[in-house]
């Protein structure tokens with residue numbers, strides 16, 4: 353495969369200083385926590401790449417580095433060829449970042465928020481109107497375009513958040529725990545949306561700890577354990593005929609030297 | 613372009629919510645109502661009085677003048693014991709005590725102003741806090757000076773060294789309230805800035821809507837400006853409402869006509885006052901923005917700003933009552949403004965000080981905006997655990 357990577361991480365490392373309180377919660381006496389430890393991987397155009405790992409593996413930290421919200425202590429990452437360290441603003445225009453922590457102001461309508469975030473990314477007005485019409489129709493938001501966000505159903509709210517995150521037509525969509533905390537219906541809204549994005553030719557990078565989600569969506573998987581890349585490859589390469597679940601625990605035991 | 617959208621969003625958020633508008637205008641309305649009511653209570657005095665006045669010494673001429681003027685309302689009782697009489701005035705048992713110097717009528721008749729000898733005296737002891745007593749005092753002194761005029765300055769009224777007034781006057785209370793004006797203005801501006809900035813900045817951070825803006829390519833300085841500019845405009849409306857509330861109720865509070873207070877100052881003074889009041893709004897809004905950006909929740913932000921508010925209140929209260937503060941205070945934000953407003957109200961000459969205070973306010977505003985932008989880029993502050 354001679355494709356160039358659309359997202360490329362090179363030796364990312366991130367250390368957090370733990371506060372007194374955090375040390376108690378994590379039951380450790382160490383002041384420093386290495387959340388991501390020399391992580392490298394590549395995701396390719398038009399594919400869905402899944403970072404699979406248990407709680408605390410460093411998934412969120414990695415995705416935040418890629419979306420320039422936090423800076424790595426060492427290493428660098430490139431999105432569409434732009435460095436997250438040196439070209440933060442450019443990178444932010446190339447990605448749509450979604451997590452459950454990013455919220456929309458309940459007071460406004462989907463239509464207004466779409467325009468607002470379009471303006472935040474510097475999308476021009478004509479283009480914005482065109483995209484709004486297309487995306488709202490495609491995801492069935494048009495009927496709710498003028499309803500306050502706080503009055504929308506959870507599923508519709510989720511759709512609006514997703515559409516608003518790609519208002520600027522980003523090449524790459526980064527999604528931390530896409531289905532976490534969602535009921536089955538809303539979760540399906542999200543997975544369908546991601547498949548739709550893939551069909552539109554977008555590249556997607558997501559993190560999860562749910563095996564079925566990886567099996568359903570991902571073309572390529574990276575297994576993160578303790579901030580390190582434990583195994584990487586296409587789903588078929590990696591699984592060698594086993595289920596992803598079995599393969600994961602095999603790798604996990606290999607690293608931790610213990611059975612779960 | 614991005615900044616414009618940020619500013620518009622803030623206005624839209626605010627003016628689309630009637631609740632927020634009401635919380636903004638309400639303080640002004642409340643102040644007006646409370647102050648007017650207070651003023652009404654203090655100044656609405658009954659029309660007729662019962663003057664029960666003690667007289668020490670005697671003057672047939674003056675007593676006759678009083679009796680014909682006050683008629684039924686006045687009862688004069690002669691006494692010899694000055695100390696006991698003074699005690700009665702203090703206790704409020706009688707309206708007032710009039711004390712004539714010895715052989716008053718004759719002394720007046722034969723007094724030669726060019727002799728250099730002390731003139732015969734009338735002293736009136738009264739209590740100004742007591743409406744009846746102070747009304748009598750006002751009426752009596754004007755009668756006496758009219759009488760004095762008619763017989764060519766032959767005696768003095770209340771010119772001795774004694775303390776004639778046995779209570780603090782209403783005027784004293786009023787002048788204190790008047791002196792409090794700058795303090796009140798600053799406090800009110802502070803509270804209106806505080807509530808909207810906390811709601812908008814700390815609220816957005818807590819709700820996670822600020823993070824959504826942070827993942828876009830908008831510059832951090834634009835986000836900071838996009839908060840401080842519209843919030844300052846909105847807070848200025850709240851401040852104006854409070855200011856109008858005070859200004860409109862002051863005359864009633866001080867028992868004056870509306871025109872009386874305002875004509876005294878020159879146009880330039882008004883501009884300077886306005887400049888001071890307007891420049892303090894972005895200062896406080898930007899300071900609150902820094903705090904709100906730093907804090908993890910609205911609750912945390914409001915406890916920080918509560919502390920700052922108390923410090924500002926105490927300092928400006930102190931500067932209101934401690935006279936002789938050096939001009940250097942104008943370099944301290946907020947405090948300098950309080951003192952400058954006060955000086956303008958007192959004697960209208962504080963141009964340099966006022967301008968420096970405005971410049972200091974604006975400089976600190978710029979500093980706070982810069983700091984907010986820095987904090988918005990700080991991962992520890994925005995995304996720390």
Ligand SMILES: Nc1ncnc2c1ncn2[C@@H]1O[C@H](COP(=O)(O)OP(=O)(O)OP(=O)(O)O)[C@@H](O)[C@H]1O
Pocket residue numbers: 368369370374385386387405406407408409410411412413414561995996997
């Ligand atoms: N801001 C921070 N300050 C201190 N420690 C942090 C911070 N963010 C993350 N950590 C720590 O770094 C480690 C990795 O966290 P991260 O959130 O990246 O894990 P994750 O793979 O997303 O896990 P989860 O499935 O729980 O979301 C954890 O031990 C976490 O406690």
Ligand SMILES: [Mg+2]
Pocket residue numbers: 411412413528529
């Ligand atoms: Mg996570």
